[in-house]
Every structure is written in structure tokens, then in C-alpha cells.
Amino acid sequence: MTKSPTAPAGADTTPATGGPLPRRIAHGTWRRLHRNRRHLPPLAASLVLSGYGQALTHAPHGLVGALAVDAALPAAVLVTRTWRRKGPYIRRTAKFLHRHRVLPTPPNRPMRRAELIRTSAAAAATGALLTVMPLTHTGPFQAPMTGLWWLALTPATAIPWWWRRRIRSVAEPLSAEGRVAVWEAKVGSTRGALPGSKLLEPVDTGDGAWEALIELDGGRQTTASAISATTLIASAYDLPISSIAVDGVPGGAASRAKLMVYDKNPLKSVPVFPGPEALDVKTGIARLGLHIDGGPAQYQMWRPGWGAVHTHISGATGSGKSALLRSLFSIERHSGLVTSWGGDPQEGKSFGFWQDYLSYFAPGVDECMAMLIAADAELTRRSKASALTVWYDADGDLMYGDTDWSPTPAEPLIAVTIDEWQDVWGNYPEALDYAVRIAILGRKVGIKLRLVTHLPTLDSLGTPKLRQPLTAGNNIAFRTTERSAGYVINLPADPNDIPAVWPDEPGVPTSGMGYLKGVEERAAMFRGWAPEPQKIATRWAKRGTPAVVSDEAAEHIGPAYTQWRERLAARRRGELPPVPGVTDDAETTTATTPAAKAKPQKKGSTANAVAPAKANFGKPPAQTGPGFDQLLTATATGSTPARGDKKKAVLAFLETEGQATTGIIAARLGMPLSTVSSTLKRAAEKGEVVDLGHGAWGSAQLAAAS
Template sequence: MSEITVTRRPHIADQVPALVSVITPPALGALTPLLEPGLAALTAAATVCGSAAFATHYIGKVPENALNATGISDVLTAQRSTLLGSSLLTTMAAAPGAFLGPAYADALLVGFLDPASVSGLVSAAWWSAWGALTYKLRPALAARKVRIPAPAQTVGPGTGALGPQGLFKVWADHISGENGAHPGQHLVGINVADEAWQGIVEAPQGKAVNVTAEAVGSAYRVPAACVTFTPGDHPGEQYVTVRRTPPAELDPTTMEGMWARMVRPKVMPGTHLKDAQVDPATGGWVAWVVADDDVPSVPVPDRKQLVGALRSSMTLVDYQPHASDPRRGKIRIMEKNPLEDGVPFPGPHVLEPSKGGYIAIGRGVSGRAARLQLFDPALGAQHIFIAGVTGSGKGGVVQIVALAAHLAGMAIINGDPKGSSNPDIEQMAAYSATGDATIKSLRVAYALLQYRIKESARLGRKNFKATPTCPWVMVIVDETHMITDASTEEGKEAVFILDKIAALGRNLGMTLLIVNQAVNADKLGGSTALRTNVIQGGAMVMLRTDSAQSNLITVDGFEGIDPGAIPAAWSAEDEPLVWSDDVPLNDPARTFGLGYVGSPGEPVQMMRTWILESAAPHIRHDAIIWPADWPAWEDRHDIAEIPAIGDTGYATSNNTSPSPADDEFMPPLSIQFTKTPAAPTADAAVLACFDDGSLEATKEDIRIITGLNDKTLSNTLTALVKNGAIERLKPGLYRKTP
């Protein structure tokens, strides 16, 4: 026979006598010696009389009518042994204490602390008896779980025990009969299944079916929610379905029930859950949010209200709209966010672009890689916008994207108005300008853009096709708001250049990576076109930032996301209502890199970027790519000094010799991680500095002798040290390896 576990709670009629039996012995034993002599003697006498009465009851000599007069005869009978034991312990403590005073009470109640004495033995025996009494009364003192045989299943009309004839009879007796709830509304067809049965209801000709779910539920003894109707071929016909068990949304312990009770009424009306199941990735639940039949699409939820309705926290709830079906979304409620511990950078292999130009920058809560698109083989370069306040992990995302571009054979032009926000990116870049000189990087990028525009027109190219000598180019602009101040001439120039690259760069193989704290137009020099071209024309990475940014992002999948609600730290312990210095302070873990990423064709979900402290170990200094298709690349430092707008605006070089032809091209996946080494001219020039017999040379001396710029010289020295051709004795001092 099967068993079930039930919780048994004591009735108050049993609990009160039990509590009195446990509390009275030590309480009266301690208090009686402290009373006035007369009152103490009266108390002692009362305990003696009580013991005598309970002893009489124990041996069954108390009259039945006397017990019935108390109203709790059953309790007195059930607890007769414990009541007698309690009264004897009370008499033993109170009676002598009334005459011998507090000394006796102390000896009895705390004498066990001196077990070698007579009083200690007596005290230990007394407390042992009191403990045995309390243990015996435990069922009457507190709730407890017990195993009992499972009750037999009762069979009723709604359980499915009835066959078709029985179902017809119940309908005729209680619904369609003369005395039924809906006379004349007959059940004319029926189909019985395991979980439910379905029938056809017909009304008399000229009348419509008006049978209610309440009437059917009452007749078959099931909740009204188990009864549903669908229209038939005409108003006088309807199909009725009766479930034998209530649907999951009626059970508050299920995810469907929680949704129906807490979310559906106010947060996402007209929706229900489907295929709810345990999510092994998070230890919680995952389900489809589906629009009801009379609702055209799933409403966009307010994430804060959704989290509040589910009684959870912002980092433990993720809602993901379906990329192509407006009637569906995915809800995930987590026990623990798998992103909290972070995911260390697995290695450069995760950054290798797919055939469609996608790279993985981190991991989503579902376990799926969080991807963005660097380029599209058919459409060209894809722009990227990264938004997040200081401390949100913005720099880490930029570093990962830049490393992916570098390893994929893209030429990087870097601009950093803050000045050395990320030195590793400077090491990957073909050209980099920081601080007040950042505008120079944009001028170089703009000159390259102009050249590629003319080359595209000359060659009649419709779509960009990258080659090893005409690579993809990534233009990185960190803290963009610092260089797009429209009140300055350089700010106007920066906005002009960025607008041009955003509008024209895709078809010319030039990716624009905008990195900023916000996406407001006023933070981008007032250019809404720049924001639209970058976000709509590529990928969006949204980290923690201002809540108002959510209204400015029109990319599918970001609806309802509040970037201001992303916490700065993972959920910590609740703050105590009353503070005490005894409460330890635990350091919260930061949520850097936590946010959302959206890219064409990719689902927008909560994600966290790889944890990569420094990209330096993965940089290939011997494979820094530059736009070799541009003949004026050697003049880039001069070009960087010429404003792109105004009377001295830059004009493209007269040297329009075409780059080596290679129109037949697939995205350079096969060569991206095995790059052709750079021309050895710089290496040879540096090594020549040691051929005159010099044992050592400073970096400054080498620069003067070779005429190399600082960037090229630094990269060359690093590569030669790595290859073992020279060795660095100390910073700035080198020696040729013997």
C-alpha cells in the first residue's frame, strides 16, 4: 500500500494542557520560595491536592460525569499520565521550597551543576524526569510530519470513470432535462479521451446554445475552468470540452498558475504560458509566453513590473521576444544566474568569425553564445554601437571586439579621446591617435573612405569584396561624446566624418565602432542620422546606462529593456531592518559586462561578455594589418594634420593606381588566423643598427637611425624580442642576441 506524508498540527485543546504541564514544574519551583509565607504554603498545598486529584484520575476513580463537566474529558484521558507526572514534579519542587526557602529551589533547579553532591543527583533526576515528560508531549506541542497510508481514490462523474452513456445520462439529468439548468440543450455527440472528453451541444431550432461552464462543472463535479466552449457551424451548435483535471494555470504552485495569478492581470494581459519546463542551465523555469487567441501579439512588458510580479530580482528574470513571431516570447525565471560567476575568455578560437561574419563576445543566460556581426559577405561591413556607463564593462567589450577584428585580418584605426583607455587596442591598431589628437584618426579614416569611394566608382563595384591587400577596416571611436562637441570646430569635423563613415562605410568594407556612455543624439554631436545608421545598420551592445536610452533603441528585441535597471552589483543579502555592528559586511560582486546584445538574426537575451583582463598575450604583432589598397597610406601622418572640412579640406591623392586585382573573393576565413608576415623592411632597419659592432642601443637612438615612427618602431622591437633576434636589457635599452 502506498503512503503519503502529511503534516499534523496539534489542536489548541491538546496544546494548552501540554504547555501547562511542561511550564508549571520549573516555574512554580522557582517562584514559590519567593512568595509570602502564607501564600507559599497555600501554593504548596494546592500542588499536593492537584497531585492527589491527577493520581485518582490516573487509576480511573474520577466519576465520568465529573470529567464530562470539564468539557475536555478526552484530553484529560489522553494526557492522564503526563498530567500526573507534571503534578508530582511540581509538588516535589514547590512544597519543600515553601518551607525551606530559595536555597532548596536553587539546589533543585541548578544543583545538577555539582553532580558529585546529593543535591546534584536529585536535581539531575528531577530534570531528567521533566525532559522525559516534555518529550512524551511533543505531538501535542508542535506540528510534525508523519507517513500515513494513501487514501483510496474516489470515483465521480468528472474523473472519467463514466463511459459515454454515463456522460450522456449526467447531461440529461442535470442540464438538458425538464428540471435541468438548460432544458432542451442536448448533448448529441461525444468523444472520450484520457485527459478530457468533448461533445456537441445542440439547442432547439431557433434558439442559441447558452449552456454555461458553471452548469457543466457542477453537473460533472469539475471546476468551471476545466470547461471550455468553441463555436460550431451555427449559433445553435457548440463544442464543449471537459478536462478531468484542472489546467496548470489554476495551480498556484506551477509556473502557469503563478503567471495567471500575478503577471497576466496587469503586466502582460492576454497572454498565457506554454511548454513550461525546468531549465537545467539556471535551476529555474523556462516557458513560451503566447498571446491568447483574441490577442494579435504579445504585449511588450515593463521589465521592472514583470520582475516585481514574479517576486524576483532583475538579474534572475530574462524575457526574450521571438525574433520573427510577434505572438511569442520566452520567459526565464532563474534560481541562480549562471552569468554571476563570469565566463573566463576561452581563447582566440571563440573569436573566429563564422561564414556570416559573426563572433561570440560572451555567453547568454540560456548557455547560447552571445554573438554580434563584424561583416556580412554579401552586404558588407556591419557597424557596432556599445553603450554603457563607467564601470559597466564597456572597455572589456571593446577590447574583445577589437581583438576579434585584429585576429580576423581587419585593419584597425583607433581613436581614444580619453587617452590610453585601452593600451592593448593601440597595439593592434594600424593607426592610433589618443587624447586631443584623436581627430587625426578620423581624418585618416575619412581619407581612406574617399579613396575607396572613387575606386568603387572606377571599378564599378556594387558590393565590397575584401582581399588580403584590400582588407576590412574597423574604425574605433572610444568615448565618442568627448570628440563630437558641436560647439568646437574639431567637434563639427568629427561629426561630419562619423556621419560619412556611418552612411557610406558599409559598402566600402569599413566598420564603425562607436563606444559611448549613452545613445542620445546630444551625446553624438546632435546627429540622429549617425545613431540610426550605426544601430540600425549593425549590432547594438547595451550595458548598464541611463534608463531613458531604452526609448531611443528601435532594434527588434530591445523592446521593454531598461538598461538603468541593470544593477551595478549582483544581488546581495537583504539590509537588516535594524542595523547592528555584529552584522558582517560582505563585499558585493560587480556586474561588469552584464547586458544585452542585438545583431541581425540573433536573439536579444541577457548576456555577459568574456572576462579578459588583457588582450596583450593574444596580439600578433607580426600581423598588424593596414589598408594596403590605399596608395596614400605612407602619407597618413601628413593627412592626419589636414582638416576634412573647411578651406583646407583634404582632397584625395592624385595617385589613383588601382590596388592589386582580386575580385574573386570569399571572406578571408581561411587566412585570418595565419596571416602573411609584414614586410621585413622595418625589421632589417632595426637589426642594421647593431651591425656596426654596437653591443647595445637605446630605443631613441634606433628611432633616429631608422627614421621609423614610434608606433612602427614599438611593434618591430616587440616582434624582434619575441622572435629572439634581440633582447631587451631594460625598458628602452636593447642588445642584439649573440
């Protein structure tokens, strides 16, 4: 005889009834209705219209209401047809509103002829029956209207709706032979994407995923050919681009590639950001997420003994750029070897609460320009200091000049991040000159440039001179909203092909999914860490031991760096303080000369005023402007005029000549044409020069006379 087990002491022995019976019935009914909500619209429409028809039969002027429905139904069909046919937005305003989720996404799925006829017939039949009801005083719940409404009209409308939205049987997964057959017929055939290629050794890896080896036609195809055909391979197997990955093989054989196919993309569930320990300070490599095969997505901050590694990040609004930047800021703050400088033309919208916890934050395009000037000043200081560094070799001999660089707490890596880079150089063309110099020379002295744009193209960078230094580093491309040409990096597929939402879960975004080429040169798709809860993110922002530049460096850089918090506080009070070296005409501060620290003064006091710097017009005027190499040499030696001095040089030239064209001024003063043009435009807005049209400019005397 078996004993029934006794409940432990303190256990609740009350039988689980699930609540009162009516409540359980209501809960079960709601669950079933919600589960089948896609099949309910025809029934719901019939119930609503039948109630309206019953009201028309008893209303004194029901025919008027029926005629109103007769006019509304064809109008609704016409509006639905027009909207279904609508393609992507073309106008700039509509694109902007759509990017910010103000306008719905156009379906771009026109009604087929059969669908239009079926919808029009249902609308016509509904309107006719609703018109007959008040005329015959017969409602939808009275014979013979009951049969016409519930046994004829409703099934004729609901059955086609249900059939098109039925649960289709899941196709059997392809066998190994079937996968090879699809490849031979659609990919490796004469008209396929990779003619002559073969699929070898398809192996199941679990959960409907499989992988295989691609043997390419040696001498005609390479691994890059297979990677560029990723979209066509996905089409051949009738799968979304997010479920296909083509990558190189171990050993780097150029005649082979690896194909990975996933029934359910593993990047859909990415772990939450693990924290600042994602950085290995010995190698300078950080883990920013996972590749589609589960491998870590590696991002290099610096190479020990080599220097800083620059970065280009691109992607549309909502693609995951800001979340990635916040992860990088957290890693850098807790490393003790990196000081984070961040510039945001959107006044801090992209960085959020991080704007108060960066070592230097620049809100707005003016402040971003000042940050570039500050980074350039520190680059010059570090270059001169490294040339005078003393050390002893293995033989004990005294040596000058340090060629290797690795971050230390005393001289940390400076990571200069500028979001919406196209807005900065669009307002200040001379920002391109500073960015190119930092990208080329900053590597050796530990100044890292991280530019963020919307598209991975040269047009978004502003100059081809940034291509080589950026492509030699980390390149991250998230989803884009339009197709583009002229990629900065060789991507395995167009980022526009990355879906905005997961195909099996509409409304769930794919933010953070893209391509990363850096340490490993991998072509497989990756996804950044899932954002952590805000309460944890703010703790990481407030804690840690962030590195800072030395007092000597801060004094050399000047008020653009030392007074940024005061300017930020003034902006928050509604003021617009002048930006040193940018909007203050740089009368007291230059990019290459340390600025004296002025003590706080009372209003009207001049005791601690800094004397205006003497104009430095650089080299004697030349017949032609300097080339890029000359520009680098001149800037490195400190002979290029600072920003405010450039303006004074331009105005002084016009005062002497009376009038001249932009090209002549640029050639005679040895300045970039874009710098002279932007300087003259701003001077014309202040009435300091006059625009004579067709590229000609007049002096202040002409401006006063006009």
C-alpha cells in the same frame, strides 16, 4: 581476516595533525568569528564601551570623559540618520566622483520610526550608564553595574540587531500550478502588465531554473510587448531583473514569447575570453560572450558580399565597454582581414596597452577628428577604385564596377572605433558630418564605424542621421547609471535596471552584462567574456598578423595616418605636435587630396617643404546651405572644402564683407552652420576675428582696431 591496505612506495605516512593545538584553536575561532561577523557589532560595541567605562571609574576626571561620550552618541545617531536618508547625487561634480568610486553609494534607505526610537533609546541608555560609572566609582564588572550593563543593556541592543539579521528560511520554489497562478493574478489579469495573456507549459530546467511559453492576446499584444514588460514580470515573481529573460520563440510567431526564470543567474560565471578564434572568417560573425540561456552572443564584423556592419556600444563607467573593445581588437588583429583604427579622447586610458598595437591610434579629440578625416579620404579612394574595377561575367563579357564587397588581405575591413564619441563631436561639430557619411557610404567599401557612448540615446550620438545606419548593425547596451529616454534601439528593459553588483554577493560587479541586438535580434540579456589575465592579453596584442592598408592607400590618406606613431612618441615626451588637417590649419594637407611624403629636414631647411595647397572654396555661394543629400554628393565628388580651406573661406568672406552673422556666412558659403560656428570660435580665440555678440562676427581689421 582482512588485510589493511599498505601505503604506496614513497607515500607520506605521517598522520595529519593539522598543526599545534593552539594554532588550530585560533584558526577555528577566526573562522567562526568571520562567518558570524554580521552578528558581532553589538557585542564588540559593548566590550569597547565597557573597557572605556572601567577606565572612567579610575580616572581622576572621569566625568569629563563621560560627558564627551554623552555628546558624541546623539551626534552619531543624527549623522547615521542623515546618511541613511541620502538619495542619489544630484550635483555634476558629485556624480562624476561617484562614477569613479571616490564617493560611497548613498543608501537611500531612511530610518523607520521604530528603528530611530530603538537606536536613540540604546544611545541614551549607554550614555546614562557611562555617566553613572564615574559618579558611583562602579565599573561595568562590579555589582550592581554588571547586571545593568550585561544583563539589561547589551541584550536589549543585541537581540533586535540579531533578529533583523537572522537567517530566514528559504521559501519553497513555486510549483507549475503556482507559477501559472502568479501569472494570472499579477501579469495576465485586467490590471496586469499583459492583460489577457497566459502562461503555458512551465518546465523545470535544473538548478532552480524554469521556462515557459507566453501566449499573448493576439491582435493586441506582440512579442515586443512581452519583452518590454520584462521588469514588471520580474516584479511579479519577486526576482531581480537579472534573473528574468523574455525572448521570441523559434519561428518568430508574434503572438508568443518565451519566459526564462533563473534562481541563480548563469551569467555570473562566464568563461574567459576564448581567444581570437572566436571569429568565423567565412561569415564575418564573432562570438562576444553568452546569452542568459547559454547561447552564443553573436557580433557581425561584415556580411560577405554586402559590406561592413556598423556598431553602437553604450554603457556607464565600469560596465564593461573597455573589456569588450579589447576582445574585439584581439579578434581583429589575428583575423588577417581587419585593420583596427582606434580613437580615444582620454589619451589612451580606455585602450591601455593596445594603443601601441593598433594599426592607427588617435589619442585626444584632435587626433580623433583627424582619424575621421583619414577614413573619409580612404572612403573616397575606395569608391573611385571600385567604380573602375574590371571583371568578367558568366558570358565572358567585360564589366566595370564592383557592387559586392568582402574583406581580403589586400583590401581589409577598416574598423574605426571611437570611444567617448560625445566628446569628439562636442568639440568638433563637423565630426558629425564625417561620421554620417562614413556610416551611410562606408558599408559598400569596407569601412566600419564603431561608436562608444555612455547612453543608448540619440542625444549621445549627436544627430538622428546616425540612427538608421547604426541600428541596422550591432547594438550593445551595458548598464547605465541613470534612466534615459529616446533609446536608439528597442531594448527589452532599461539598462539602468541592470544591477551594478550581484544581489547575493555585494561588491562583486556585473561588468559586461547587458543587451545585444545584431545578427539574431535577440532580446535576452548577455554577458561578455571574462577578461583574460594581462600576461595572456599582451601576448595576443603582440602576436598575430594584423592587416594593413596598401601603400597606395596610406599615401593617399597622408601624414594623419602615416605619421601617427611619431606624433604619439612626441606626446609621450611631453610635446604637443600639430595634427595634420586639424590643428595645423590644413595648409599642406586636405582630406581628399593625397599628401606628399616629406623627407626629414634639418631645422630651418626648406628643401623638401610642401607648397601650400590652393584654396578650394567648393561650389559658388548659395542663398541657402546644402541639405544632407547635397552634402553627401558634394563630399563624395571632392568639391566640399577641406577643413583648413573652410577656415580660409570664412576669413576671406569676413575680410570682404567686414562683418556678418553666422547664419549669413553659412548660407553664402554653403557650409553647415555648426562648422562655421566652431571655426569662428577658434579663430576668435586666436584674435583672427572679433565676436560682436548675438551671432555677429567682425573681420581681422575690426579685431585689430578693437
